[in-house]
Amino acid sequence: MLRSLTVSDPQQIDSLQDAGFNAMHVEASAPNLSILLEVAAKHSLPVYGRIRLLARPGLSDTSPTNTLGQQVEGAECPSQPLAQDRCLQLCERVAAQFPWAGLQLMGLGFRSFPAQATDHGDANFYRSICFCAACQYGYGAAGSILEHVAREAIETPSPKHPTVDTMLLWRRSVQYGLLRQIHDLVSTPLCLHTAAELRYTGDRSSLTFEEAKGLVASCSVDPESPEDLARLTSLPRPMPVYCTSNIAPESFSGVIL
Ligand SMILES: [Zn+2]
Numbered sequence: 001m002l003r004s005l006t007v008s009d010p011q012q013i014d015s016l017q018d019a020g021f022n023a024m025h026v027e028a029s030a031p032n033l034s035i036l037l038e039v040a041a042k043h044s045l046p047v048y049g050r051i052r053l054l055a056r057p058g059l060s061d062t063s064p065t066n067t068l069g070q071q072v073e074g075a076e077c078p079s080q081p082l083a084q085d086r087c088l089q090l091c092e093r094v095a096a097q098f099p100w101a102g103l104q105l106m107g108l109g110f111r112s113f114p115a116q117a118t119d120h121g122d123a124n125f126y127r128s129i130c131f132c133a134a135c136q137y138g139y140g141a142a143g144s145i146l147e148h149v150a151r152e153a154i155e156t157p158s159p160k161h162p163t164v165d166t167m168l169l170w171r172r173s174v175q176y177g178l179l180r181q182i183h184d185l186v187s188t189p190l191c192l193h194t195a196a197e198l199r200y201t202g203d204r205s206s207l208t209f210e211e212a213k214g215l216v217a218s219c220s221v222d223p224e225s226p227e228d229l230a231r232l233t234s235l236p237r238p239m240p241v242y243c244t245s246n247i248a249p250e251s252f253s254g255v256i257l
Pocket of ligand 1: 064130131136
């Protein structure tokens, strides 16, 4: 069983094996990455690199943009071709850096807006639907209906419109396409961190374990509540799925759902 700890301090590595860990995770963007990798190699410890996709400081043309014109800062929309290119370049660069045991892909999905105290029902979900140029193109003819539906639902609770299902399906096809491109580009085994935004967008916004089948060696999840955990546990799991919470916040170890 994988018992890995996320490490940022090289001194932690010396005692990892004695503490029962058989691998370690590091942030691929860690400023002291080369030292961490050097010490891990000395101990012959398998190292997993964590890549944070679709993160970009500030606001730009590729930022997620909702129907009110508000943007998510620090993130990119996965349907934007430029953002996809940056993801691929990042994965290729990190994969070439070290003989990783695996690469954990974080943030491969659509960002949601922070919930507001005044939100009713699904208001946050509708406020989080992206209407950037690339998403609008992807929605096609359903886009203008979806925009109308989203605006209304932000204001007052409304029954779910069929265009929402179309949008969710399309959104998952975007994520699948990006994951497939990463899979085809790098030979390192991949671990997909999925359903990260469950509390805002529902599980149909994230790729399911079954949808990721064939493209990743494992998945990781970070359930925020016992309900989330129960729901994730009830899903078909065609690959090992690691739970990164509920033990110790910094640990990636052990629990296979
Ligand atoms: Zn978008």
